[in-house]
Amino acid sequence: EVQLVQSGAEVKKPGESLKISCKGSGYSFTTYWIAWVRQMPGKGLEWMGIFYPGDSDTRYSPSFQGQVTISADKSITTAYLQWNSLKASDTAMYYCARLPPGLEYFDFWGQGTLVTVSS
């Protein structure tokens, strides 16, 4: 059974750093892309970027380039989304999702990680 299990909710202050995780299981972790998707409160889905654990190929949406870092540790089949300096506007639910190579749909999703940034 394919599963993506995300780390728990976080409450941070502006300026702090954060790294959230997404552990994949039940499939070959290195042969599927992992995507990160943001959903701000009451808003729609926004694609942030994708990472291919097989060769560390990384692609970002222009809206998020330079704002976050996507990475993974294939030895523990875990992907990460990282901020160096959080802003209040980063408050959102963040989902990881699996993307088959060469295709454009997300077939399995994590349960989401709620990040709250407040002073």
Added chain:
Amino acid sequence: SSELTQDPAVSVALGQTVRITCQGDSLRNFYTSWYQQKPGQAPVLVIYGRNDRPSVIPDRFSVSSSGNTASLTITGAQAEDEAVYYCNSRDSSGNLLVFGGGTKLTVL
């Protein structure tokens, strides 16, 4: 702003048929996938590719496409279909992925 445009809200009477549309120039060249999101839950893939459904999705969900418009059709809508539906595809360059703004479906 999204390169894929969806109507913000649509309603349908219980048991009737409803169509939810997604417009964008890139849809002339790439498949559209559709996701269902209920309150407090992660999105779920409903339709992908030409007209494929994950095994857990009922066959009342189907898609069609014409020009720059893709449509998700629910034939015989049920109360449990009430949700926000998002379309997704590639952008015009083909290099990036993009979501539509979402359509809130109300089943009356």
